Amino acid sequence: TQKKVPKWAHKSNLIPALEKQFLDNPDRLDPDEIFPEVSTCDLGEIFDQKKKRYTKRASTGNWTKDCVTASEKLVYKRRMGFQK
DSSP states (O other): OOOOOOGGGSHHHHHHHHHHHHSSSTTOOOHHHHSOOOSSOOHHHHHTSOOHHHHSOOGGGOOGGGOOOHHHHHHHHHHHTSOO
């Protein structure tokens, strides 16, 4: 059986939402204004359960060496038009 496609993902709804997000218009929102910055991902909190494998993180779960730098953030904001 096919999965039901949510209404927001239908082309008639998705295209206008993406245009609002990415095209240069006064209604465009900076995602940083909506979503807080995170430095790690707490799997125990997400799945509401404690498991030993959640605390013992392998290299794929270690985000410390792959952080976005302040200059990368500034370049992104300028390219997207959120900061002059």
